[in-house]
Amino acid sequence: MRHFSDSNEDLVDELLLRYSQVGGIFTSKSSENKQKAHTFKQLAFVIYSQDLKNEEQLDNLLKKMTEGFKNPVKDREMRIQLFLLSRIIMLRLQPEWLAGALKKLWPHLLAELVSVFDVGPDRRDYWLTIEGIKIVELMSQLNIEDFQMNQWMFLFDGYGIDYNGSNPFPEKGNMNQAAAAQNQSPEWQELESWPDGGRKIEVFQPYMIKFMCNKSAFPDVED
Numbered sequence: 001m002r003h004f005s006d007s008n009e010d011l012v013d014e015l016l017l018r019y020s021q022v023g024g025i026f027t028s029k030s031s032e033n034k035q036k037a038h039t040f041k042q043l044a045f046v047i048y049s050q051d052l053k054n055e056e057q058l059d060n061l062l063k064k065m066t067e068g069f070k071n072p073v074k075d076r077e078m079r080i081q082l083f084l085l086s087r088i089i090m091l092r093l094q095p096e097w098l099a100g101a102l103k104k105l106w107p108h109l110l111a112e113l114v115s116v117f118d119v120g121p122d123r124r125d126y127w128l129t130i131e132g133i134k135i136v137e138l139m140s141q142l143n144i145e146d147f148q149m150n151q152w153m154f155l156f157d158g159y160g161i162d163y164n165g166s167n168p169f170p171e172k173g174n175m176n177q178a179a180a181a182q183n184q185s186p187e188w189q190e191l192e193s194w195p196d197g198g199r200k201i202e203v204f205q206p207y208m209i210k211f212m213c214n215k216s217a218f219p220d221v222e223d
Helices: 002-006 011-021 029-049 055-070 076-092 095-117 126-141 172-181 207-213
Strands: none
Touching: 011 029, 011 055, 029 055, 029 076, 055 076, 055 095, 076 095, 076 126, 095 126, 126 207
């Protein structure tokens, strides 16, 4: 594949042109979305196999991806392929190109991740959610600046804290252990002095915590 892509340097441009030509008077929206999703999959494969030639090519690619993210009637397959292509871009782009690309792509990618995660268990798509989790994992590992600013929405950053979906407060014992490990004196108040007398209150849970703590997060998937 490397030899083939090196001898066909215009593959990315050809695929981007094919994406623009998808559709027509006699083409249904469903068929058009499937063709575009397939083109995104091909682009991911080609970009994984060869480097982009220049920033103009990257800009054209980002425009097509932005159109895909903003498409109000995109289907499941297109969303999956957009997530895949986003991951390939993060892995293959040069650092200086990636920083600029994510400035344009991240707002749309963030909105898509929230729309995938922020649904009830009865409406959650397992494979689409898995693709979203892969994006979160990769961006966390790469320490991408744009993601770090919004990491609190997805990940729980804590050490030695027993956190579960039924109790919004960390366990006292584990809090003391965590503080002792860091040579700090724990600041702990009895539950009675907490808001509402220590009764269970609604608190925001990062999306990953919801999936880990709630066994019904994917009700249609067997253990």
